[in-house]
Amino acid sequence: MEFRSYSMTETTLSSKMSYSPVVTQRAKMKKRGNNCNNNRPLSDEPQLRVAVVGDSSVGKSALSVRFLARRFLPEYAPAQELLYERQVAVDGHLIPLVVHDTASQVSSPSSIFQADGVLVLYSITNKRSFDTAKSYLEIIATEPGFHNLPTVLVGHKSDLQHLRQVAYTQAQQLAWDVGCSFYEVSSESGTESVDHVFHTLIRQVLASRQRRKLSSGSSKDRRQRSNSITSNLWRKTRAAILEKLRRSTL
Ligand SMILES: Nc1nc2c(ncn2[C@@H]2O[C@H](COP(=O)(O)OP(=O)(O)OP(=O)(O)O)[C@@H](O)[C@H]2O)c(=O)[nH]1
Numbered sequence: 344m345e346f347r348s349y350s351m352t353e354t355t356l357s358s359k360m361s362y363s364p365v366v367t368q369r370a371k372m373k374k375r376g377n378n379c380n381n382n383r384p385l386s387d388e389p390q391l392r393v394a395v396v397g398d399s400s401v402g403k404s405a406l407s408v409r410f411l412a413r414r415f416l417p418e419y420a421p422a423q424e425l426l427y428e429r430q431v432a433v434d435g436h437l438i439p440l441v442v443h444d445t446a447s448q449v450s451s452p453s454s455i456f457q458a459d460g461v462l463v464l465y466s467i468t469n470k471r472s473f474d475t476a477k478s479y480l481e482i483i484a485t486e487p488g489f490h491n492l493p494t495v496l497v498g499h500k501s502d503l504q505h506l507r508q509v510a511y512t513q514a515q516q517l518a519w520d521v522g523c524s525f526y527e528v529s530s531e532s533g534t535e536s537v538d539h540v541f542h543t544l545i546r547q548v549l550a551s552r553q554r555r556k557l558s559s560g561s562s563k564d565r566r567q568r569s570n571s572i573t574s575n576l577w578r579k580t581r582a583a584i585l586e587k588l589r590r591s592t593l
Pocket residue numbers: 398399400401402403404405406416417418419420421422423445446447448499500501502503528529530531532
């Protein structure tokens with residue numbers, strides 16, 4: 344997995360990064376290892392890790408890059424897992440954020456275990472990707488290891504209304520059923536709606552941390568808590584996730 348640290352200004356970032364072809368450019372980025380703890384913390388606020396998950400080609404990379412670099416990725420190049428790091432300002436607070444752009448093969452459910460919050464993406468133009476998103480949400484809602492994990496369902500590519508296969512109300516109902524937020528956005532159309540999605544999730548994570556602090560007096564983050572899950576539960580959950588996702592993509 345590649346790791347990128349973006350503690351630079353957006354202008355510098357945008358001008359330094361060209362995304363075509365994506366994989367070639369990604370390979371040129373400086374490798375920093377896959378352990379976030381190797382890097383200097385960017386502020387006093389604990390690092391906040393967001394996993395972006397979903398079916399192949401739903402726009403996980405496009406959404407991440409739109410948010411972090413204010414650019415749109417027009418081309419499709421299946422990618423390996425990537426970690427991006429940068430500080431973002433939300434409600435006047437600087438948050439050290441790590442965005443985990445996961446691989447489409449759903450090879451790493453551990454990405455969710457390591458996350459403080461999850462963006463579950465589907466494309467409004469692809470019914471199958473909605474079914475996969477549904478599987479993710481069901482797992483997050485039912486598996487004990489993910490209890491109360493802040494999650495946002497994202498119907499992506501909302502600019503492609505003429506190709507729509509998933510009704511807005513259908514996704515809204517799903518989000519209601521599992522108790523998460525839901526937005527339809529387009530990375531192609533601009534930054535505003537994408538910013539809103541990330542900011543909503545970040546706010547939910549911060550609120551959840553606050554609640555945990557109040558209820559337990561502990562400031563341990565989700566990653567630390569996930570480490571306390573017994574290995575048996577971990578193996579069972581991981582197997583269940585892989586099986587459900589495998590079934591949903593057959
Ligand atoms: N019209 C439109 N196209 C989009 C949007 N977001 C992404 N795309 C396109 O969809 C294709 C796939 O986007 P990616 O970001 O590579 O998708 P991904 O989910 O990271 O794909 P994998 O790496 O296979 O997991 C690319 O051609 C993007 O340009 C969007 O909001 N609108």
